[in-house]
Amino acid sequence: MKIIIIYASKHQTTQECSLILQRELDGEADLVPLSNVSEFQIKQYDALVVGAPVYYGKPAKEVRNFLEKKQKLLLSKKIYLFLSSKEETSEYFEAYPQKIIEHARAKIFVGSKLEFKNLSLIERLIMRAIKAKTYSDIKTERIRDLAEVIKSDLGYNK
Numbered sequence: 001m002k003i004i005i006i007y008a009s010k011h012q013t014t015q016e017c018s019l020i021l022q023r024e025l026d027g028e029a030d031l032v033p034l035s036n037v038s039e040f041q042i043k044q045y046d047a048l049v050v051g052a053p054v055y056y057g058k059p060a061k062e063v064r065n066f067l068e069k070k071q072k073l074l075l076s077k078k079i080y081l082f083l084s085s086k087e088e089t090s091e092y093f094e095a096y097p098q099k100i101i102e103h104a105r106a107k108i109f110v111g112s113k114l115e116f117k118n119l120s121l122i123e124r125l126i127m128r129a130i131k132a133k134t135y136s137d138i139k140t141e142r143i144r145d146l147a148e149v150i151k152s153d154l155g156y157n158k
């Protein structure tokens with residue numbers, strides 16, 4: 001069984017979580033930014049993990065568009081979803097196509113980070129206006145648990 005982890009990440013946190021997952025999967029998964037992934041490539045895999053950051057109340061737009069456009073193909077694969085966001089509300093997943101949500105074998109929050117030095121000027125102004133502070137809270141144990149679910153699902157534990 002081949003696994004691909006596809007992610008979007010403006011400020012590297014979702015990328016960092018994806019790298020942790022890849023490590024926890026003992027290198028059995030390929031890791032590709034969404035911007036570099038092709039339909040041909042996806043067809044080579046049995047299982048897909050899709051990681052997205054949440055901005056302004058929704059998972060990143062490119063990930064929503066990807067799940068919408070490639071829905072038919074993705075429904076023929078095993079899929080696992082994770083979000084990197086400060087808040088953990090199930091509404092964030094509801095921005096994804098209903099069929100994808102129902103089909104996903106896991107939907108988890110992996111924690112998040114906010115570092116002002118990584119933000120654009122506009123983002124910095126917005127974060128200052130809402131009095132957001134720099135923080136780092138990646139939930140490594142949840143990423144490890146997700147890796148265990150995937151491994152057992154795909155028979156890697158035998």
Ligand SMILES: Cc1cc2nc3c(=O)[nH]c(=O)nc-3n(C[C@H](O)[C@H](O)[C@H](O)COP(=O)(O)O)c2cc1C
Nearest residue numbers: 009010011012013014053056057085086087112113
């Ligand atoms: C511009 C901006 C908007 C954000 N909006 C939300 C939000 O609506 N809800 C939330 O829970 N977290 C929000 N966050 C926190 C991000 O989801 C969190 O920092 C995440 O780890 C970013 O992932 P990335 O580093 O891969 O871009 C926001 C962060 C930024 C910079």
